[in-house]
Amino acid sequence: MSMTIFFAVLFYLAAAVFTLGLIYKIYDFARTPAPLSIPTTPAPTTTPGVIWRMFREVVFFESLFKGNLWTWLFGWMFHMGLFLVLIRHLRYFVAEAPVWLLFIQPFGKYASFMMMGGLIGLWGRRFFVERIRYISTPSDHLWLALLLVIGVTGMGMTFWMHVDVVAVKAFFLGLMVFEINALPAHMGLFLHLLGVAVLMLLFPFSKLLHAPGVFFSPTRNMADNPREQRHLAPWAANFEKS
Amino acid sequence: MAAPEFELPKFREYPTVPALREGAMAHSKPYVANEKIQEAIGFQAKLDDDWRVTHDKVIAKFGELLGKYRSLKVFMDACVHCGSCTDKCHYFIGSQDPKNMPVARQELMRSIYRRYFTWPGKLFPQLVGARDLTKEILDEWYSYFWQCSECRRCSVFCPYGIDTAEVTMAARHILDSVGYGQKYSNEIIGKVFKIGNNLGLPGPALEDTLAGLEEDVKEDTGVAVRYPIDEPGAEVLLVTPSADFFAEPHIESLIGYGKVFHAAGISWTLSSHASEAGNFGLFNGSYETMRKVALRIREAALELGVKRIVVGECGHAWRVAYAFWNTLNGVGAGGKDPFSIELQKQLDPRYPQPSHICEVTWDLIQQGRLKFDKEANDHRIITFHDSCNVARASRMGGYAGGQFDIPRNIIKAVANKFVEMDEDTVREKTFCCGGGGGVLTDELLELRVKGAFPRMEALKRVVDAHGVNFMATICAICKAQFTKVLPYYGFNMRLVGGVHQLVSTAIRLGQEQ
Known part of the structure; x- marks a missing residue:
């Protein structure tokens, strides 16, 4: 029961830090002006064009594809795998899983292999490619280690040392209405949850900010229309008042 | 040409990513601006004697820029060290110095960002690669942020669009503000403030040059083509890099612009007040400097009463004109405030404002208003x-990518022999000439020669395979840089020239007078 309380507190804290931290960061990105029109060209000239460019960037990693095929392959495998796995996990947070969520379960299950393959590939590059080794910091390795721990424990529980998922679901549904239901005592589960909580706690202060950051990147989210529209930041407009 | 005092990169049969050579370019450092140069353009004269004062000023300025530029803020946070950019910089390929990998260049600044502006960097600096700012690090900034030509090639390949140019501009802006400016760029900005152009050519000198040009063209073609300056009431104000007034091969393009206007019957003028399209404020990253330089064009346009503003062959000038002028000086359209309306109501809305000279020429070609003898360029095998x-x-023209097609269309309209270089080295993947972004100065020659290497390799392949003997370009810095570095790689310095140089050769001027 003490572990249950520990994780209950931890997840309240992690959820708060993650949400508030991310909201603050997004607010901070959004309030900072882009004083000049700086899309990397050729760039779309209209807003729908920009949305399409951003879609390709976020879903297909278009620029990375142009930049490095191996990194693209591993990066895309990891992120798409993670995406499916995360969707699958929604079932822990809704009492009655809708049909599409049930349908997606096996995909999410096997997507974990793709995710782990991508992770291992990405980590391998940090050791074996001289340039990437040079630019890697200890935290780059630790992030990959953390994700690997989360992934391995998750897959372990799915395919090998099963855990009482009904109880896990009851724990999380309980948290959402401020009730504490016992977590199954399972080392794999504890490690898995600890890893996820650490990730959530650090997310708003780390390079994981690339996730919201990409949407605010002026070289990608600005339309190429500077001759047609005057673009003036508030602080820059002050020069014209004197 | 004297033998170089450094090792030249060797042409490779199959370009692969070079091995790292740590510290290979650590000695590269442009001359520091003296107090007079700094003060003339409104920056602190020199570094404070007390390092702690400088330290605090750097951090304060850094914080200020983080609040003013979303690019800087997002780019400091978003990088994941994926390495996509690591082999994309021409300075890295040519020098093998790992700090010339875009991500490593950014890290010089990001390590400071983390230490002073994020809590993981404050608590666990070693873990996240955060560093205390020291004088040595500031010197490293000075060295490596002046080994970036702000060419944006890395930003094409970054999954988050991180543009090292933005980081470089911020670093240089900070360096300027604490009295650690670069002599070459800041001296030039001073000349623009004082006289009106980068070369410091006063009005009378320009008039002489242009009068001489009219005589030369008359002698050459038998036609009285005019090169007017400061003529009120002209339709077009041409703003061109001042190198066009005297440097080779630049002046050949200026001759070409005049011939185009002559053949099309468009009245035009240059301005002695705005006798410079270049804007080195871009290189320094100071919005105020860039604005002050750009305002001269506004002033000249209002004074002369022109209807159109056209920009000559200059790369960074076109960026500033196309993307920033509407913001900085109101040359553009769509303004709703008195400052921009004052100018925009004067400009002809039927034309993009500003227009690139290539847009003007291509438009006239499509209308059938220019005629060419293409054979006149037959001695040239051209690449772009x-x-x-x-x-x-x-951009040029009405669609994304017009900036690639229009200059090529012009070349194909005025010449018969055109060859493309490797696709990974043209269009948005083009390699910088190695001299852009404020490094076109002799003390950085090693950097410039090494930075030109990827372009020289691509050029070599078309020279060997197709006998290319003319590399056309539309940038004054490219022209000056290539003229200087081509001989290091065994090419004739006259292999580079302007697109309007080709136009000039082939254009029909009509009746001899």
């Missing part, structure tokens, strides 16, 4: 070098 600021920071 996309200039980075045109390719990755601007």
